[in-house]
Amino acid sequence: MATISETFIENRERIQPNDTNNYGSAHGGNIMHWMDEVGALCAMRHAGETCVTAYVNNLDFKRPVPQGDTCVITGYVYATGRTSLRVRLQAFHESPRTGEREQTTDSYFVFVATDESGDPTPVPELEVGSERCETLRAAALAGEGRE
Incomplete structure (x- = not known):
């Protein structure tokens, strides 16, 4: 059983000219x-x-990512269902x-775990773990229902 912090990933993409729109910022589709x-x-x-991706909730683009900057993406699992994971x-x-x-x-994405045949398969329960994990989970739950 993994903890929330064990699922935390941070990745970076440098915004190059071929990643941008006519306004010199990253295409929203690239960020998604x-x-x-x-x-x-x-x-x-x-x-x-x-x-596999099952659902995308509240994809809010608040500001552009300018060409030349780095786009940092962070994510973590904060809740699970029988076969689903909320990230x-x-x-x-x-x-x-x-x-x-x-x-x-x-944003908040829902993924479904699949077996080798592509059928949904059960996932383990998620352990909250440390105080940091509880903080991450609380932040995700507070924001996921807004519209």
Whole structure:
């Protein structure tokens, strides 16, 4: 049984010209793609199985990620069902020179664990664990229901 912090993943993508739209910032579809990849990795780390995207909730683009900045994606599993895993995902733009960071995107994805035949398969329960885990879980639960 994994803890919430054991599912935490952080990944970075440098925003290059081919990642941008006409306004010089990252395409929203690219950010969603990167979030989906990190979310699947978080889910698979807990489930120990292949996990597929089932649902995306509240994909809020709050600010653009400018070309030349780094897009930092963080994610972690904060709740599980019988075969599903709920993952909190956030994106930030980060200055590669200073490390200064600002949140740009927030979302909640649901993944389903699948077996070798592609059928849903049970996942282990998620252990909250430490105070940090409880803080992460509380933040995710507080934000997931907003519309």
